[in-house]
Amino acid sequence: DVKVTQSSRYLVKRTGEKVFLECVQDMDHENMFWYRQDPGLGLRLIYFSYDVKMKEKGDIPEGYSVSREKKERFSLILESASTNQTSMYLCASSINYEQYFGPGTRLTVT
Amino acid sequence: RKEVEQDPGPFNVPEGATVAFNCTYSNSASQSFFWYRQDCRKEPKLLMSVYSSGNEDGRFTAQLNRASQYISLLIRDSKLSDSATYLCVVNIRGYQKVTFGIGTKLQVIP
Numbered sequence: 001d002v003k004v005t006q007s008s009r010y011l012v013k014r015t016g017e018k019v020f021l022e023c024v025q026d027m028d029h030e031n032m033f034w035y036r037q038d039p040g041l042g043l044r045l046i047y048f049s050y051d052v053k054m055k056e057k058g059d060i061p062e063g064y065s066v067s068r069e070k071k072e073r074f075s076l077i078l079e080s081a082s083t084n085q086t087s088m089y090l091c092a093s094s095i096n097y098e099q100y101f102g103p104g105t106r107l108t109v110t
Numbered sequence: 111r112k113e114v115e116q117d118p119g120p121f122n123v124p125e126g127a128t129v130a131f132n133c134t135y136s137n138s139a140s141q142s143f144f145w146y147r148q149d150c151r152k153e154p155k156l157l158m159s160v161y162s163s164g165n166e167d168g169r170f171t172a173q174l175n176r177a178s179q180y181i182s183l184l185i186r187d188s189k190l191s192d193s194a195t196y197l198c199v200v201n202i203r204g205y206q207k208v209t210f211g212i213g214t215k216l217q218v219i220p
Binding site for chain 1: 153
């Protein structure tokens, strides 16, 4: 079974803080993704990576950056958290376009 | 027009009923199609891939209509445990990423 883990289930941060969300997969997948999910808006792609040190912007990259130094690990960084980044963040790894998700991190920015 | 469109519902159906959801996609270069299931406050999980010839898994049947650019999911003999949001997912040829529909909420009522 594919296992994708995320560093925190719940996180509360203050406006302006730098926030790191970590994601690790154990299936040697090339592709990894970060999404946010908001009521009424569905899942929106923030960034994805198709190889170590490679990244591509998704649909809503503004205010975010990513890092992929090792194949199994994909990090999402909020450089300066803002209240409109309060959301559920979901990481996924993928093979043959099938996506396998971690449990999600519910981030609240106050 | 959105790349992937779904009726958000909710669809409220009695136990034992048959229910069908449709999902339309706008890009004719779409090549891979999936249905995911998402329980409340949980991550999406792959339910089934959708093949050109259609496919069935127990009470679930998925079909693809390329001419009209939609996929469908049929659930027979609905169970209470089928209550969830069903997400339609589409991949466009040549791209590593996929696009999620907003999801259709199903509530099976005793």
